Amino acid sequence: xxxxxxxxxxxxxxxxxxxxxxxxxxxxxxxxxxxxxxxxxxxxxxxxxxxxxxxxxxxxxxxxxxxxxxxxxxxxxxxxxxxxxxxxxxxxxxxxxxxxxxxxxxxxxxxxxxxxxxxxxxxxxxxxxxxxxxxxxxxxxxxxxxxxxxxxxxxxxxxxxxxxxxxxxxxxxxxxxxxxxxxxxxxxxxxxxxxxxxxxxxxxxxxxxxxxxxxxxxxxxxxxxxxxxxxxxxxxxxxxxxxxxxxxxxxxxxxxxxxxxxxxxxxxx
Numbered sequence: 001x002x003x004x005x006x007x008x009x010x011x012x013x014x015x016x017x018x019x020x021x022x023x024x025x026x027x028x029x030x031x032x033x034x035x036x037x038x039x040x041x042x043x044x045x046x047x048x049x050x051x052x053x054x055x056x057x058x059x060x061x062x063x064x065x066x067x068x069x070x071x072x073x074x075x076x077x078x079x080x081x082x083x084x085x086x087x088x089x090x091x092x093x094x095x096x097x098x099x100x101x102x103x104x105x106x107x108x109x110x111x112x113x114x115x116x117x118x119x120x121x122x123x124x125x126x127x128x129x130x131x132x133x134x135x136x137x138x139x140x141x142x143x144x145x146x147x148x149x150x151x152x153x154x155x156x157x158x159x160x161x162x163x164x165x166x167x168x169x170x171x172x173x174x175x176x177x178x179x180x181x182x183x184x185x186x187x188x189x190x191x192x193x194x195x196x197x198x199x200x201x202x203x204x205x206x207x208x209x210x211x212x213x214x215x216x217x218x219x220x221x222x223x224x225x226x227x228x229x230x231x232x233x234x235x236x237x238x239x240x241x242x243x244x245x246x247x248x249x250x251x252x253x254x255x256x257x258x259x260x261x262x263x264x265x266x267x268x269x
Contacts, residue, residue, distance in 0.1 A: 001085065001104060001128040002158045002186050005045045006225055011266045012259055014226040015039060016087055016105075016130075016188060017251070018049035020241040021063065022071040031231065031248060032078045038252045042259050047105060048078050048086045049228065054240050055091040056111060058205065063239035072102040079104070087130060093121040100125035110134045110162055113145050123152035130158045132190065135165040139177030143184040160228055161219075162190035169199050169206075173215070175222045188226040189219035195244045207244025209235070213254050220262050227258070 005014040017035055022028055032048045039046040052071035054064045065071050075086045079102075087105035090096050096106060096118070106122045108115075110132040122129045131145050142159050149157045159181045163171030173194045181187045194215055197206035216227055232238040235245040246254070 001156055003156075005047070006186060008045045010043060012042075012044055012262050013220060013224065014045040014047070015229065015255070016047045016049045016226060017229040017231055019232050019238070020230045020245065021051045021054050021065060021239060022074050023063075023239050024066065025074045025077065027233070028074050028078055029081065030233065032082050032084065034248060035231070035251060036082045036084055038255055042255055044255060044259065046084050048075070048082070048084050049107075049230070050075055050078075050086070050088060051240075052088050052099065053091075056109060058199075068098070072099060076102045090118070090122065093117050096121040096125055100127050104128060105130055107160075108132060108145075113137070113142075116148055119145060119148040120152045123149040123154035123157075126154065126156075128156040128158070129154060130160055130188065132160045132162050133177075133181070135163060135171060137164075139174070139180040142181050146184045158186045158188055158226070159184065160188040160190050161194070161224075162228075163194040163196070169197050171196055171198070173218075175218060178219065178222045178224055182223065182225070186225040188228050189216070189224040190228040191216045191219065192228070192230040192241070192244050192246060196241070197243075205241060205243055207241070209244055209246060212246050213257070216254065216258055217261060220258055221265065 079086045085104035088103050089107040089109050090099050105128045107130045113131050113134045129149050133142050163173050166172040178187050195208040200206050231246045231248050233248045235242040
């Protein structure tokens with residue numbers, strides 16, 4: 001599937017976008033419908049993103065989901081209604097087989113990217129596997145995570161850059177890593193998570209959403225194959241990661257400008 005996304009982009013980038021977590025059916029339908037219309041017009045291959053469950057939260061009282069099967073059924077409905085592939089993250093070997101019944105892409109969270117059994121379980125479903133680069137790893141180290149998937153019989157694999165730990169409460173993207181990791185697999189830049197400010201004393205992750213388009217432009221400039229963007233109609237009330245999400249009504253203008261940038265770069269080589 002990853003090669004299909006690249007080829008159907010016709011020189012443009014592809015996009016993984018949606019809410020951080022499935023909060024309800026109507027919200028997912030509204031977001032998917034809005035982005036589907038924009039991406040079709042701009043010729044951007046689109047994958048709807050939504051976590052069916054959030055396993056890594058700062059506090060025990062943080063929202064984790066509406067129920068596993070219920071959320072997965074929402075993803076399946078989005079897939080059918082808009083004829084777009086869908087991606088969700090998994091956390092255990094057992095979740096790989098469950099989620100694969102409903103989605104097209106299984107995403108490995110950054111903190112779990114070295115978990116061999118999880119990578120093997122995801123690979124053996126036959127679905128595309130998107131591995132997020134650990135905040136604690138070099139770009140070069142990701143070749144081993146990719147190789148685990150390939151050695152398990154699945155070459156449909158991508159890497160997502162999401163920043164590297166910088167001090168205790170910040171992340172930084174080393175853009176040299178994108179061309180490095182493209183030697184191992186197609187590379188997606190997770191624009192919004194790269195702008196997180198984790199480990200805040202309040203137990204709620206912070207972020208720098210005013211830099212989302214700046215980060216995306218930099219990713220396009222260094223040759224990222226795809227972009228990953230979390231978006232919400234009202235990030236202030238989002239139940240997860242609202243501090244670093246893009247407001248939904250801003251995505252159209254940003255995608256128009258990013259498409260123009262990519263096409264300009266294609267022309268000048």
